């Protein structure tokens with residue numbers, strides 16, 4: 093039985109004042125049976141760590157560099173994230189793939205860099221609406237995952253994988269539990285061929301997951317948690333999803 097994992101992706105939201113309220117709310121809303129974490133903007137990692145001290149809520153970043161260190165202005169290395177105590181780093185989010193032209197290989201290299209520093213990469217895959225309508229969903233997510241499998245080889249079992257259909261992100265259009273499960277099953281099968289750990293790996297769904305649709309999604313056999321955007325910005329909403337995962 094896989095323990096569920098619910099991760100809040102704050103994206104580029106927050107302020108010191110707003111974060112203090114949100115994090116205090118999370119302290120009050122927990123604890124939960126599921127594993128819970130928040131991935132926050134880089135500048136707020138340290139204060140998030142402090143605010144969550146003594147709780148079981150983990151924290152992490154929303155990206156990391158594929159490089160180890162050096163002349164890469166503006167980038168943040170996995171070593172730095174590890175230094176701050178991060179447990180997770182999201183890599184390959186569709187917003188980074190789309191707005192920062194991140195390739196499948198770059199995403200795989202970032203996942204490798206994270207693992208090298210003991211950080212669990214949450215690797216995102218997902219198709220656009222045009223790709224879904226063209227019947228290419230399976231092909232796209234398999235291609236995205238294949239690059240990660242090829243690059244990580246025997247370490248692939250250490251990642252968390254997140255299926256986030258691009259058309260469901262921030263749109264209020266959630267994949268149905270059946271649509272999401274179908275893709276998760278494809279991904280689990282692909283992982284099965286690559287690692288003996290596939291049955292223990294956690295596959296998260298992301299895309300307009302909310303308190304009122306979380307339970308049905310999380311009841312699917314291959315959906316092991318959620319990656320939550322908008323609904324992670326209010327402690328009561330996020331707490332309700334975490335409870336639904338319990």
Ligand SMILES: O=C(CO)COP(=O)(O)O
Pocket residue numbers: 101185256260261262263264298299300301319320321322323
């Ligand atoms: O992109 C997401 C999480 O990474 C999902 O965002 P929303 O929950 O706002 O749709």
